[in-house]
Amino acid sequence: MFNIGVVGYSGGKFDENIAKALLTLAFDIVVSDNKNDEYAVVSGCSDMGIPALAYEEADRRKWETVCLSAEEVKEYDCYDTDKEMYFGEKFGDESEEFIKYIDCLVRIGGGKQSLDETKMAKKANVPVYEYDLPEKK
Numbered sequence: 001m002f003n004i005g006v007v008g009y010s011g012g013k014f015d016e017n018i019a020k021a022l023l024t025l026a027f028d029i030v031v032s033d034n035k036n037d038e039y040a041v042v043s044g045c046s047d048m049g050i051p052a053l054a055y056e057e058a059d060r061r062k063w064e065t066v067c068l069s070a071e072e073v074k075e076y077d078c079y080d081t082d083k084e085m086y087f088g089e090k091f092g093d094e095s096e097e098f099i100k101y102i103d104c105l106v107r108i109g110g111g112k113q114s115l116d117e118t119k120m121a122k123k124a125n126v127p128v129y130e131y132d133l134p135e136k137k
Helices: 014-035 049-060 069-073 095-101 114-125
Strands: 003-007 039-043 064-069 083-086 104-107 130-132
Touching: 003 014, 003 049, 003 069, 003 095, 014 049, 014 083, 014 104, 039 049, 049 064, 049 104, 064 069, 064 095, 069 083, 083 114, 095 114, 114 130
Parallel strands: 003 039, 003 104, 039 064, 064 083, 104 130
Antiparallel strands: none
């Protein structure tokens, strides 16, 4: 299994069509760069924003979906993933385990935690595919 970590806006306003196009592009490039038989999308469980769009694209491609987050996420609407893992209590507590678990990282926009995890991935020599996505005002 090749685990594709996805980070980005869980909330906020952004152009969903651009986000979907970027995710499709990123996943196509990841598949091209990493010839594997099975893929999984690993994200923070959220049933909104970039994580939800990434899980939807994974379902469309018949890939596994993995929730990897802190216990705090249970206070929010979560996507119905194939697998769930929780580390720590508060958002950010799971970041180290997330980086250890993934084989590459896709960042579509995002706030502080997304940017922090992207830095952590680069430091750990995890391949990163980054796309900026402006927030709508």
